[in-house]
Amino acid sequence: xxxxxxxxxxxxxxxxxxxxxxxxxxxxxxxxxxxxxxxxxxxxxxxxxxxxxxxxxxxxxxxxxxxxxxxxxxxxxxxxxxxxxxxxxxxxxxxxxxxxxxxxxxxxxxxxxxxxxxxxxxxxxxxxxxxxxxxxxxxxxxxxxxxxxxxxxxxxxxxxxxxxxxxxxxxxxxxxxxxxx
Numbered sequence: 001x002x003x004x005x006x007x008x009x010x011x012x013x014x015x016x017x018x019x020x021x022x023x024x025x026x027x028x029x030x031x032x033x034x035x036x037x038x039x040x041x042x043x044x045x046x047x048x049x050x051x052x053x054x055x056x057x058x059x060x061x062x063x064x065x066x067x068x069x070x071x072x073x074x075x076x077x078x079x080x081x082x083x084x085x086x087x088x089x090x091x092x093x094x095x096x097x098x099x100x101x102x103x104x105x106x107x108x109x110x111x112x113x114x115x116x117x118x119x120x121x122x123x124x125x126x127x128x129x130x131x132x133x134x135x136x137x138x139x140x141x142x143x144x145x146x147x148x149x150x151x152x153x154x155x156x157x158x159x160x161x162x163x164x165x166x167x168x169x170x171x172x173x174x175x176x177x178x179x180x181x
Contacts, residue, residue: 003117003162012100017089024083025066037088053157053181054097060150061101068103102176110166110173120155
């Protein structure tokens, strides 16, 4: 299974966080976070492919938070800016780096996202690559807020290491995702 729904993220230990940010994002903040991540991993003795995947996943998930936070109809159809959370860390238990993001989502998007994840899980790598090419060419199955090319790329690069969940509190849906690299 490429992308797995989980009940909670008990394996995310904030004591293992290298970078943690919570609040309303802007492009300037995202650029600063990515620069900080590059500084943190630059001197590490890890494969460049892992470094590139950390950066790629971080950009994708931070952009997802930003796209959802800009005056979207969140909760009870109220247009508002919503906050997000982002963590880059290293899991001692899994011996892997991880990128975690959480943000509010528009009512009804849980089903759209869950269906995309289920579909992506049904494809082998070659079929997923072909599907990604088709999406790029035609824009089919495009979703205004995400689960498009970025998530498809993350799924190909991190096969078996993406977990997500949905939680609701006070009528507001929250989407969380973690990728292990």
